[in-house]
Structures are given as C-alpha cells and as structure tokens.
Amino acid sequence: xxxxxxxxxxxxxxxxxxxxxxxxxxxxxxxxxxxxxxxxxxxxxxxxxxxxxxxxxxxxxxxxxxxxxxxxxxxxxxxxxxxxxxxxxxxxxxxxxxxxxxxxxxxxxxxxxxxxxxxxxxxxxxxxxxxxxxxxxxxxxxxxxxxxxxx
Numbered sequence: 001x002x003x004x005x006x007x008x009x010x011x012x013x014x015x016x017x018x019x020x021x022x023x024x025x026x027x028x029x030x031x032x033x034x035x036x037x038x039x040x041x042x043x044x045x046x047x048x049x050x051x052x053x054x055x056x057x058x059x060x061x062x063x064x065x066x067x068x069x070x071x072x073x074x075x076x077x078x079x080x081x082x083x084x085x086x087x088x089x090x091x092x093x094x095x096x097x098x099x100x101x102x103x104x105x106x107x108x109x110x111x112x113x114x115x116x117x118x119x120x121x122x123x124x125x126x127x128x129x130x131x132x133x134x135x136x137x138x139x140x141x142x143x144x145x146x147x148x149x150x151x
Contacts, residue, residue, distance in 0.1 A: 024146075038126050042119045047077045048086055049123075052116040055092065055108045062095065062105030091115060 004023040005011055013019040035046045044052070054071045055063055068079040083106055086092040091112030097103035108116070134142065 020149075034126065034130060035123060038123045039119055042115055042122075043089065044086075044091075044115070044119070047072070047074050048082055049116070049119060050074065050077075051079065051082050051086060052091065052108065052112055053120065055106060056113065056116050059108055059113065062097075062107045064097075064103060064105060068106065086112065 004019065004026055007026060008022070010022075013022070032046065035049075039046055039049055042049075050073050051068055054068055058067070065079050065083065068083070072079060083092060083094070087094060091109055093107050093109055095105045095107065097105050131139070
C-alpha cells in the first residue's frame with residue numbers, strides 16, 4: 001500500500017487533519033487523472049462527461065443550463081461553454097422551450113446517449129478494478145466519513 005507520506009515525500013504533518021486534507025486532495029487528483037485516462041478515447045473531458053450524465057439522468061426530459069450548473073460537480077466549469085463543445089460533437093441539441101422562448105432546453109442526441117452509456121460502463125469497470133482493494137463495507141464507511149466531513 002502506497003501511503004500518502006511516500007507518494008508526496010512528506011514524512012511529517014502538522015496534524016492528522018492536515019494529513020487527511022492532503023490525502024483527500026492527492027486521492028482526488030489521482031481519481032481525476034484515472035477518469036481522464038478512461039474518457040480520453042471517447043474524446044470528452046470529465047466535465048463534459050458530467051454534463052452528459054446529468055442529461056442522461058433527466059432523459060427523456062430536457063435540462064436547462066441552470067439545472068446543469070446546479071448539478072455539476074466542478075462548480076468552476078462554465079456549463080454554457082461545455083454545452084457548446086458537446087453541440088459541436090453532436091452529442092447534445094439545444095431547443096427553445098415552447099412555454100418560455102427565453103429558456104433553452106438541452107437534450108442528449110442518440111450519439112450522446114450511446115457515448116455516455118459506453119463511457120460510463122468503461123469507467124465503472126475501471127473503478128471496480130482500481131478500488132477493488134476496498135470491501136463494500138469499507139467503501140460504505142468511507143462514503144459516510146466523507147459525507148460527515150462536509151457537514
């Protein structure tokens with residue numbers, strides 16, 4: 001098992017809380033890199049993948065930019081710019097809302113739905129393989145601790 005101390009070559013921490021913080025940041029970066037490697041063959045970023053997954057969750061209903069922004073994991077990303085990139089790749093379409101012409105609805109295309117399903121399956125397989133050193137109970141405990149930390 002590679003410990004965070006060895007991974008970043010730091011033997012001492014000011015406190016266990018500092019070590020937890022650094023360990024979470026390091027592990028998050030590791031997971032983000034792993035996700036990017038899985039998504040690279042699909043030609044999308046993890047932020048674009050996040051938008052596609054949100055749209056899949058809404059399907060067959062459309063989503064607004066406001067809804068996408070609220071649900072995105074990376075709050076620093078620009079939902080409008082991400083949707084533009086997905087439009088260029090023909091993975092989503094924009095349609096004016098019939099009830100409110102100022103509102104724009106975003107929907108997955110058939111190609112978008114196929115891509116998000118295939119990418120999700122590949123990512124799930126990779127995560128099961130890479131996180132398989134944790135038992136289900138350990139994963140549940142870790143999820144509970146991470147949730148507790150944010151509250």
